Amino acid sequence: MAAGQFDRVADFLNLDHSVRERCKWPKRTLTFSLPVHMDDGRTEVFFGYRVQHHLSRGPVKGGLRFHPNVNVGEVAALAMWMNWKCSxxxxxxxxxxxxxxxxxxxxxxxxxxxxxxxxxxxxxxFIGPEIDVMAPDVGTTAQHMAWILDTYSTHSGRFVPEIVTGKPIELQGSEGRAQATGHGVSFLAARALNKLGLPVQGATAIVQGYGNVGSYVVKTMSAYGIKVLGISDITGAIWNEVGLDAEKLSAHVAQTGGVVGFESAEPIDPDEMLLRECDVLVPAALERVITESNAPNLRCKILAEAANGPTTQPADAIIEKRGDIFLIPDILCNAGGVTVSYFEWVQNLQRFHWTKTEVLTKLEIKLEKAFENLLSFCDRHKCGTRLGALATGVKNVALVKKTRGLFP
Structure with a gap:
């Protein structure tokens, strides 16, 4: 899907063939066999991957995920999207x-x-503070980053906090990192409501996914006065027509491990939930949940893609043709995480620490600028926000590659 999106964007930008090919293919694709002593005495071999898409604009940045379905194709696609997102x-x-x-x-x-x-x-x-800086992703946490930091620092013979981001505060992690992605999604959804002339206070939302991103989307939207009507996770989906209580739901999930069974809500089919009427629909789970089957029946005004690649290409074409849904594409919508990771890296390099208020304020300034630049690009080129966001990212990378030239 990522490669198909790139080809469409490259045609739109009429990229020179030599630059086009250099922008498309990763700089490095690494595969590792990882033998591990298990608790029962066995030795099991796992397989790990790291794709470094481009270093032309600086070190590569992106998460490390633990998941049964991880493969090199998925990792390569996510690395490509991260490239355009950072750009x-x-x-x-x-x-x-x-x-x-x-x-x-x-x-x-x-x-x-x-x-x-x-x-x-x-x-x-293959990594370093000026080469490749990792962060948590699906199935990994700040603790995993702490282990990577310690291993790398031991090899270096000194403390190197800037080797990873999303690490614990006590290891010079950043304030505001945990809620950064969810906060950014909510901020951009509110800005989209403003653009459509709709009030933020009293607007309605549906959130698919209640992990780190989805849970903070619910909390932040509730703080904005947006009523979250439906939420789903791996246990099922729940609905409350007058809005779910974010704090009580958080306590329920902490106690039970899922949203199902929350006393102030009724159960609902997760697929049906996506098709109910709302102002903002937030897919915050895994990829490919908005498909050509359900895209024609969506009843949201804004689609805020908190997950990576939640909309398939056929569904994307349907949404673009409909013209009645304001799409906040994933590479902008969920960019809060990598932006605050950047802030954490900068703080580590400077050996300086910002407050949570400083971090979130700087995040909103960056998101606002990117949001306005995207809308301006789309207006000038008469294109949708998906194409506009990808084209802006690709164009910036292509310009750097062209300016730097090719060695030797």
Whole structure:
């Protein structure tokens, strides 16, 4: 899907063939076998991947995920999207992504530590604060970043906090990092409501996914006065016509492990939930949930893509043809995470610490600028926001490659 999107954008920009090919293919694709001692005495071999899409604009930046379905194709696509995202946001990074094919739910924390440290050991020759900076992703947390930091620092013989972002505060992590993506999604949804002339206070939303991103979307939107009517996660979906109480729901999930069973809501089919009427629909789970089957029946005014690649290309074409849905594309909508990761990296390089208010204020300034630049580009070129966002990102990378030239 990422490659198909790039080809469409390259045709739209009429990129020179030599620059086009250099922009499309990753700089490095790394594959590792990772033998790990398991708790029961066995030795099991896992497989890990890291794709560094481009270093032309700076070190690559992107998460490391633990998931049973991780493969090199998925990682490469996510690295490409991260490249355009960093470019769109004006961050001095290329795109990177990594993953290990495993089910973290079936691994003890000691097994996860051994696996993470083994991956860090194998990838150390290929990373560095000015080469490749990792962060948490699906199935990984600040603790996994702490293990990578410690492994890399041990090899370096000094403390190197800038090697990863999304790490614990006590290891010079950044204030505001945990809620950054969800906060950014909510901020941009509110700006889209403003653009459509709709009030933010009293607007309605549906959120698919209640992980780190979805939970903070619910909390931030509720703080804005947006009523979140429906929420789903791996346990099922719930609905309350007058709006769900964010704080009570958070306590319920912390106690039970899922949204289902929340006493102030009724159960609903997760697929049906996506098709109910609302102002803002937020897919905040995994890829390819908005398809050609359900896209014609969406009843939202704004589609805020908190997840990576939640809309398939056929569905994208349907939404664009409909013309009645304001799309906030994923590479802008969920850019809050990488933007605050950038802030964390900058703080580490300077050995300086910002407050949460400073971080979130700087985040909103960056998002506002990118949002307005995107709308201006779309207005000038008479294109949709998906094409506009990707074209802006690709155009900036292509310009850097053309200006730097090709060595030798």
């Amino acid at each position: 769109l946001m004006g961050l001095p990074y290329g795109g990177g992504k990594g993953g290990i094919t495993c089910d973290p739910k079936k691994l003890s924390m000691t097994e996860q530590e051994r696996l993470t440290r083994r991956f860090a050991q194998e990838i150390t020759p």
